[in-house]
Amino acid sequence: MKKLIASLGITLMMPISALAASPAEILNQDTEFLFSLDPEKMDEDISYYYNYLLDQIKSKSGSTLESALAEMLESAKISIAANLTEETAVGFIEMTQAEFDKLISDHSPKESSVNPGFYIDPSDGAYFTYDKGQFITTDEEDALSAIISYNESTLSEASDFKEIFDQFTAKSFFNLYGKLDNVFDELFGEELPYNVLTDAIVAEGLSVEHADNTFYFKSNITLNESEVLASGVDLDNKGVPKLYKFMPNGTDMIYFLDSKSTININKLKEDPNYQEFQQEFQDLFDTDLSDLLIAIEDENALLINDSATLIPDITFMSDVSKNEAKVKLALSNVSTKIWDGLKLQADDRNGETLIFDNYDEKVSVSKGSVKLANSNVDQYTIKYSPKVNKNPYAPRLSDEDLTLKLTVGVTGDDVLIISTKKDIADDYGTPGISKDPRITKLVAENPNGFFYFNPENLNNYFQDVLTIIENASEEGLIDLSDGKEILNTIFSPWGEITGTSSFTNSSVSGELNLTVDLDEISETYNLQMFSAGRNINDLEIISNAQNDYQDVSTNHWFGNDVYYLSTKGIIKGYSDGEFKPNQTINRAEFTKLIIEVLGESGYIDSSYSYALNLDGDLTDVDSTAWYYQPIGKAYRAGLIKGYSDKTFHPGGNISRAEAAQIITNVLVKYKLEAMMKQEAMSNPNFADVSTSDWYFAAVKRVWSQGIMTGKTTSAFAPNENLNRAEAAKIVRNLLKMIETSK
Numbered sequence: 001m002k003k004l005i006a007s008l009g010i011t012l013m014m015p016i017s018a019l020a021a022s023p024a025e026i027l028n029q030d031t032e033f034l035f036s037l038d039p040e041k042m043d044e045d046i047s048y049y050y051n052y053l054l055d056q057i058k059s060k061s062g063s064t065l066e067s068a069l070a071e072m073l074e075s076a077k078i079s080i081a082a083n084l085t086e087e088t089a090v091g092f093i094e095m096t097q098a099e100f101d102k103l104i105s106d107h108s109p110k111e112s113s114v115n116p117g118f119y120i121d122p123s124d125g126a127y128f129t130y131d132k133g134q135f136i137t138t139d140e141e142d143a144l145s146a147i148i149s150y151n152e153s154t155l156s157e158a159s160d161f162k163e164i165f166d167q168f169t170a171k172s173f174f175n176l177y178g179k180l181d182n183v184f185d186e187l188f189g190e191e192l193p194y195n196v197l198t199d200a201i202v203a204e205g206l207s208v209e210h211a212d213n214t215f216y217f218k219s220n221i222t223l224n225e226s227e228v229l230a231s232g233v234d235l236d237n238k239g240v241p242k243l244y245k246f247m248p249n250g251t252d253m254i255y256f257l258d259s260k261s262t263i264n265i266n267k268l269k270e271d272p273n274y275q276e277f278q279q280e281f282q283d284l285f286d287t288d289l290s291d292l293l294i295a296i297e298d299e300n301a302l303l304i305n306d307s308a309t310l311i312p313d314i315t316f317m318s319d320v321s322k323n324e325a326k327v328k329l330a331l332s333n334v335s336t337k338i339w340d341g342l343k344l345q346a347d348d349r350n351g352e353t354l355i356f357d358n359y360d361e362k363v364s365v366s367k368g369s370v371k372l373a374n375s376n377v378d379q380y381t382i383k384y385s386p387k388v389n390k391n392p393y394a395p396r397l398s399d400e401d402l403t404l405k406l407t408v409g410v411t412g413d414d415v416l417i418i419s420t421k422k423d424i425a426d427d428y429g430t431p432g433i434s435k436d437p438r439i440t441k442l443v444a445e446n447p448n449g450f451f452y453f454n455p456e457n458l459n460n461y462f463q464d465v466l467t468i469i470e471n472a473s474e475e476g477l478i479d480l481s482d483g484k485e486i487l488n489t490i491f492s493p494w495g496e497i498t499g500t501s502s503f504t505n506s507s508v509s510g511e512l513n514l515t516v517d518l519d520e521i522s523e524t525y526n527l528q529m530f531s532a533g534r535n536i537n538d539l540e541i542i543s544n545a546q547n548d549y550q551d552v553s554t555n556h557w558f559g560n561d562v563y564y565l566s567t568k569g570i571i572k573g574y575s576d577g578e579f580k581p582n583q584t585i586n587r588a589e590f591t592k593l594i595i596e597v598l599g600e601s602g603y604i605d606s607s608y609s610y611a612l613n614l615d616g617d618l619t620d621v622d623s624t625a626w627y628y629q630p631i632g633k634a635y636r637a638g639l640i641k642g643y644s645d646k647t648f649h650p651g652g653n654i655s656r657a658e659a660a661q662i663i664t665n666v667l668v669k670y671k672l673e674a675m676m677k678q679e680a681m682s683n684p685n686f687a688d689v690s691t692s693d694w695y696f697a698a699v700k701r702v703w704s705q706g707i708m709t710g711k712t713t714s715a716f717a718p719n720e721n722l723n724r725a726e727a728a729k730i731v732r733n734l735l736k737m738i739e740t741s742k
Contacts (some may be wrong), residue, residue, distance in 0.1 A: 020132065023134065023155075024154065024165070025155075026092075026136075026148070027150070028150050028153075028154060029154070029155050029158045029161075032082060033081065033084070033178050034079065034080075034082075034178075035079065035081075035082075036079045036174070036176075037050075037077070037173065038172075039075050039077075041171060041209070042210070046518075050074075051074055058071065061123075063107075063121060065122075066121070069093065069135075072093065072099065077093070078092065078093050078094075079094075079134075088138070090136060090138040090147060091136070091138070093134065095130075095134075095135050097133075103135075109122065114141065115141060115145055118144060126138070126139060127144045160203040161203065163507075164177050164204070164205030164220055164222065165177065165205065167218065167509070168218075172218070173208065174207065174208040176207075177203065178203060178204045178205070179203045180201045180203060180221075194263055194271070195267075196233045196262045196263070196264050197223065197262050199227050199231065201224075202222045202224055204219065204220070204221045206219045213515055213516060213518070215514040216513055217510075218509075218510070219508075219511075223235075223503075223505065228506075232264060235448075235504055235505045236504050236505050238448045238503065239260065239448070240443065240447070241301065241450070242299070243299055243318075244256070244258045244433055245432075246413070247301065247303050247434070248303070248313070248315065248421055248424065248427030248430065249432045249433065250432065250436050250439070251305075252457050252460065253433065253457060254305060254306055254458045254461060255304040255451070255452070255454075256301070256302070256303050257300075257301060257449070257451040257452075258300075258301040258451075259449025259450070259451075260503075261300055263297055264297070265294050265297055269290060285333060286333060286337065287334055291323075291327065291329070292334065294327060295318040295323065295416045297323075298318070298319045298321075299318065299319040300316070301317045302316050302317075303315045303433065305421070306457050306461040308464045309400075309401060309464070310401050310402075311404055311420055313419070313420060313421040314420045315417065315419040316419070317415050317416065317418075318416040319415060320410060324410060331408070331416070335378060352367050352368070353365070359387060360388060361384075361385065361386055362385040363385070364383045366380065366381040367379075367380055368380075372424070372425065372428045372429070373412030373413045373428070373429055375411050376409075377408070377411060378408050379406070379408075380405070380406045381405050382403070382405075383403045383404075384402040384403075385399075389545075389548060391546070392474055393474050393545050394473075395472035395473045395478065395542065396472050396474075397469075397472045405421075405422045406419070406420060407421070411428070413429075438452055448501060449500065449501040449502075451499050452498050453497040454497075455494035455495070455497070456494070459487055459488065459490075462487050466483060467480075473545070477541065477564070477567060478541050478545070493517040493518075494516050496513075496515055498512070498513050499512035499513070541569065544566060544567045544569050547566050547567070547573060549562065549563075549566075549577065549578060551580065552579045556581070557725075557729070558726070558728050562725070562728045568600060569596075569600075570593060571727075571728060579724065581723065581724050581725035582723050582725065583723060585724050585727045586651050587649055587652050588627035588630070588648075588650035589627075589727075590654045590662070590727055591627070591630050591634050591639075591640060591650075594663075594731070594734075595634055597731055597734060597735050601738045603670050603738075604633055604637065617646065618631065618642050618646060619646050620647045620649065620650065634662075638669060639665045639666055640662060655718065655721060656717055656718050656720055657718035658695075659727070660695060660701075660702045660708055661698040663698070663701075663702050663708070672737055672738060673701075684700055684703045684704075686699070686710055686714060687715060688716055688717065688718060689716050689718060693718070699716055705737060708733070
């Protein structure tokens with residue numbers, strides 16, 4: 001029974017039939033939470049997923065009784081009441097007496113010897129009974145007895161419950177009532193001092209309905225009016241937000257919020273932690289922190305736009321008309337202190353441009369101003385020049401991509417602004433989003449706050465960033481098309497999300513509309529997101545491309561190959577920052593390189609785990625070793641054989657002849673020479689390679705195809721150990737051949 005109720009997790013309280021009392025008419029007023037779920041008010045989409053959940057419960061049920069109850073829940077109202085303070089919970093399922101009697105008859109649960117009509121679920125020991133048209137269950141027998149015998153003032157008679165319940169929508173399939181004044185104390189241990197609502201909240205209600213791929217959430221919070229007024233804030237006089245009128249254009253708007261504030265800085269000042277931080281701030285900037293924070297007491301707005309650059313356009317505004325002088329002075333003091341501090345730390349200076357030069361990375365900061373509403377506002381231009389990377393395949397971002405303009409100040413119409421929008425001077429105060437129909441529709445509801453979120457534009461921003469990185473890479477090495485497609489899949493089911501809120505001294509109400517295609521989520525997230533081998537492993541290339549090896553230069557005959565393979569994640573250096581090109585490479589390491597190349601090229605499934613029969617295959621390949629999988633894959637693919645005594649000697653050095661043989665096995669296995677000119681297969685003219693040598697055919701093939709050359713023009717050195725530089729050159733040549741043959 002407990003598992004059944006816990007599995008549903010959310011539930012309760014709707015209009016009920018004449019046969020049953022509502023749980024609120026049974027419970028006492030100490031109840032802190034009451035959930036309800038009504039299947040009859042679910043549309044087809046929600047009903048499908050709800051029934052799917054019930055099917056899962058039935059399939060995993062610990063008893064036939066639970067399974068029978070889950071069957072009933074397809075149409076029956078279910079409720080859960082909870083008291084977090086007392087750590088108690090009780091579940092209700094609306095049913096008739098006849099339905100309850102049939103449950104008892106069919107499943108014969110044990111009846112209580114103390115309370116006739118009380119039964120025990122044998123699967124989990126929960127107690128249950130039937131009363132006033134409700135199947136009622138809880139953990140303790142005494143608690144169950146107290147619930148059904150309670151006849152004093154019930155939850156349904158509580159004034160705050162009535163006020164919340166009246167706000168529930170007629171079509172909602174989910175309703176929640178919560179008595180939050182006690183819950184906040186339980187969750188936080190102490191009151192949060194800076195928000196008027198924290199002290200004043202009495203109870204909250206939430207209802208949810210769903211239609212046409214949109215969830216409609218409606219919430220209502222009752223407030224203790226005397227607590228609100230005692231805080232010194234009058235929520236009745238907050239008015240409709242106005243900062244949206246100053247915001248720039250929002251054509252590519254990702255997120256926008258404009259709301260009157262319920263923050264009270266005077267209450268924050270009472271907090272000891274704040275007082276300590278305020279003193280530190282005072283010592284550092286010679287400014288009272290409260291003189292800055294009063295900027296957020298009235299109205300605040302935040303706009304995020306897709307700017308098609310690495311940094312989106314982010315603009316924050318606060319209405320400081322009531323505290324303009326204090327805020328302006330405090331901001332000026334802090335700005336001056338920071339700028340003077342930067343001057344002292346700068347490595348160089350060019351007029352009003354400060355230059356910070358550290359290990360080939362350079363940052364320059366310039367201070368200027370822009371005019372907004374006939375007032376000069378500070379604008380800082382920050383340019384970042386990364387160190388020149390030795391890796392030729394590292395993305396080279398443009399100066400424009402790495403330049404940030406930060407505008408900070410108080411405008412002529414008493415608006416505090418902080419913005420990364422580079423052309424804010426051109427757009428500030430223009431019609432901007434104030435003429436955007438998406439925003440005007442929200443404003444028309446005369447709320448005290450509203451917000452807008454567009455997942456499609458957020459996806460566009462991510463797509464733009466990935467494109468910038470792709471374009472900044474050499475030779476198209478960084479291909480993020482898989483990552484882009486996965487992002488498209490993630491965001492495709494989601495539509496716009498909007499919300500409004502309104503408050504008075506006695507209540508706060510809000511509405512949120514969330515559009516999402518549930519069918520598309522089920523299909524795309526489960527079936528399509530990572531289908532056809534799509535993955536985002538290429539994102540690792542961005543990190544790999546930053547690798548610089550102290551002992552490798554592109555001027556070395558192997559340098560370009562090392563950096564290319566390192567960027568692709570095929571080959572790695574050591575923790576000390578070196579590649580160690582002259583160090584020998586062992587048989588396990590070389591085999592792993594070959595498997596990495598074949599995995600990168602799609603010839604071997606890198607996600608598949610191969611298993612070796614250690615007794616019958618390679619007896620010295622430990623299943624716990626890092627090389628177990630690559631050797632296993634190579635062995636199963638027929639690329640390696642091992643020695644006659646069924647060993648592989650993974651830690652032994654690999655000779656140039658052995659490397660040639662493995663490469664030849666790859667060429668033959670995957671028919672990589674199909675597009676090569678066969679007449680190029682001429683005999684090599686090496687004094688140390690004869691036609692009778694076991695490796696003659698292999699050397700001939702790799703030499704003819706240009707994958708391996710001799711140590712000199714006349715010597716192949718077949719028995720010499722292969723080193724890491726040679727391995728990098730060979731593997732890169734093999735990869736080129738694979739790419740050409742496709």
